Each structure stands twice: as structure tokens, then as C-alpha cells.
Amino acid sequence: MSNKHFEEKKNSSEKENQEVVTEETTNLQEEKANLSEKVDEADKVSAELAELQKKYDELNNSHLRLRAEFDNYRKRTLREKSELIKNGGENALTQLLPVVDDFERALQNIHKAEDLAGVAEGVDLIYNKFISYLTSQGVKALEVVGKPFNIDQSEAIATIPAPEEGLKGKVLDCVQTGYMLNEKVIRHAKVVVGE
The missing domain is CATH 1.20.5 (Single alpha-helices involved in coiled-coils or other helix-helix interfaces)
Structure with a gap:
């Protein structure tokens, strides 16, 4: 073979090698760029994770404080309620x-x-x-005599024949007075009802 041919082959081989090196360099640069993007993305995720952890810690701390405050409030109101009952x-x-x-x-x-x-x-x-x-x-006596019998205010202890027709179902006599405290019956009146 001639030198010329050998040189052409050599040049061709070098050219192929250069193309391979260029291609590998390009691939390496692309991988480096991809790796750099992944590192940047990992840094962003890490930063977001750190921020989320910080927010979680703040919220958890706030929650624990709120729970402690509520527990103190509950204990204080129970103590005040017991004192009110005791000394009310x-x-x-x-x-x-x-x-x-x-x-x-x-x-x-x-x-x-x-x-x-x-x-x-x-x-x-x-x-x-x-x-x-x-x-x-706020305590007042129930006025029931002469009025229609009301089971919400009175307790019938006896019934007797009504002396007049208009007195049927009405209270004829009150044996024990009933009382209301602020519009609530605290003791029912014991009454005699006409029938």
C-alpha cells in the first residue's frame, strides 16, 4: 500500500476518532447539563422540604400552645363553676x-x-x-283557684263534684301553694279539682 493511501486511511481514522470524541463530548455535556438540572431540581426540592418542615414545626408548636391554653381555660372554668355552686x-x-x-x-x-x-x-x-x-x-306564687286545671302548674290530689256546672275542670281549692322562679315552676300547687 502506498503512503498516500495509508495517510488517507489515517486521516479518515483520525476524522472518525474526532467525530466519536466530539460525539462523546456532546453526550458528556448533555449528561452534565441533565445532571446539573437534576442537582438544581434536588436543591429546589430540598429547599421546599426545609420550608415545609419549618411551617410544620410552627403549626405544631401553635397547636400545642393552643391545646395547653384550652386545657388551662377548661380547668379554670371548672374551678370557677365549682366555686359558684359552692358559694352561689x-x-x-x-x-x-x-x-x-x-x-x-x-x-x-x-x-x-x-x-x-x-x-x-x-x-x-x-x-x-x-x-x-x-x-x-324572682319567686312568685301560682294563682290557680277558679282557673282551669293546668297539669304543668298543678297536681290534683282530689276531685269533688262541682257545685256549679261552670266549675267542671276548674280548680276549686288549693291545699299547698305552688311557686314559680323566673317563669319556671319550682313547686306544683296541690289542688282539688271539680268534676
């Missing part, structure tokens, strides 16, 4: 003490008194004072 009647009982004082004075003088009209008047005054106190607390 204090005001009512304190206002009853003057009536008790009047009864004590009446009991001391009732045995020594010779004027029964004066004793009766004193007991009437104490009774009126007590009824006035109950009224100020």
Missing part, C-alpha cells in the same frame, strides 16, 4: 338572715306576750317581709 347561695342566704332575726325575736316574745293581736300582727309583718324577699328573687 351565699347572697340569697345573707338576705334571709334579717327574716331569721325577726323570727327569733318573735319566738322570744311570743311566750311572754299577752296581746295575741300584737303577736299575730308581728307574724304577719315577718311573713310579708319574707314574701317580699322571695318576690325580689
Whole structure:
């Protein structure tokens, strides 16, 4: 073979090698670019993950604090409610003490008194004072005599023949007075109903 031919082959081989190297370089550059994109993407995901972890920690901390605050609130309200139940009647009982004082004075003088009209008047005054106190607390007596029998307010303990036709189903007599506290019946009246 001639040198020329050998050189042409050599040049051709070098050219092929250069093309292969160029192709491999291009492939390497593409892989490097892909790898760089993947690293950038991984960095973004890592940054997003770190931010999400931070938000999670903040929300978890906020949730724990809120739970602790609610638990403290619940305990405080239970304590206040128990104190209210325990001492809630204090005001009512304190206002009853003057009536008790009047009864004590009446009991001391009732045995020594010779004027029964004066004793009766004193007991009437104490009774009126007590009824006035109950009224100020929202307690009122049920007026049921002469009205139609109402099962929500009264309890029938007896029935008797009505003296008149118009009194059938109406309350003829009240044996025990019923009371309401702020529009709620706290004791039903015990009544006799006409039939």
C-alpha cells in the first residue's frame, strides 16, 4: 500500500476518532447539563422540604400552645363553676338572715306576750317581709283557684263534684301553694279539682 493511501486511511481514522470524541463530548455535556438540572431540581426540592418542615414545626408548636391554653381555660372554668355552686347561695342566704332575726325575736316574745293581736300582727309583718324577699328573687306564687286545671302548674290530689256546672275542670281549692322562679315552676300547687 502506498503512503498516500495509508495517510488517507489515517486521516479518515483520525476524522472518525474526532467525530466519536466530539460525539462523546456532546453526550458528556448533555449528561452534565441533565445532571446539573437534576442537582438544581434536588436543591429546589430540598429547599421546599426545609420550608415545609419549618411551617410544620410552627403549626405544631401553635397547636400545642393552643391545646395547653384550652386545657388551662377548661380547668379554670371548672374551678370557677365549682366555686359558684359552692358559694352561689351565699347572697340569697345573707338576705334571709334579717327574716331569721325577726323570727327569733318573735319566738322570744311570743311566750311572754299577752296581746295575741300584737303577736299575730308581728307574724304577719315577718311573713310579708319574707314574701317580699322571695318576690325580689324572682319567686312568685301560682294563682290557680277558679282557673282551669293546668297539669304543668298543678297536681290534683282530689276531685269533688262541682257545685256549679261552670266549675267542671276548674280548680276549686288549693291545699299547698305552688311557686314559680323566673317563669319556671319550682313547686306544683296541690289542688282539688271539680268534676
